Amino acid sequence: MSRYLLRVVTQSLRGGSPAQRPIFNHTIECTRALLEFSMYTRYKSHNDATLSYMEDTLHRFQTFKDVVLLG
Numbered sequence: 467m468s469r470y471l472l473r474v475v476t477q478s479l480r481g482g483s484p485a486q487r488p489i490f491n492h493t494i495e496c497t498r499a500l501l502e503f504s505m506y507t508r509y510k511s512h513n514d515a516t517l518s519y520m521e522d523t524l525h526r527f528q529t530f531k532d533v534v535l536l537g
Contacts, residue, residue, distance in 0.1 A: 468501040489533060496530035499523045 475497045479490035503523040509516055 468505060472497055472501055492530045492533045496527060496533050499526040499530065503527065 472494075476494055479493060482490055500523075503520060506512075506516060506520045506523065512520075
């Protein structure tokens with residue numbers, strides 16, 4: 467389901483003016499980070515590597531969360 471959601475968001479935001487491109491790209495990256503974090507949370511157990519991956523995706527979300535707060 468996550469793969470399809472990311473595809474829908476990406477396809478929906480393909481067009482747009484040059485002024486909209488940065489916002490669209492941030493939206494795609496924000497969505498990707500949230501979906502990756504969600505997938506990591508479903509692991510049955512974690513080690514230092516998986517926790518590091520989760521932390522990285524959380525930081526990526528923090529970088530691009532402005533698109534969620536614009537509305």
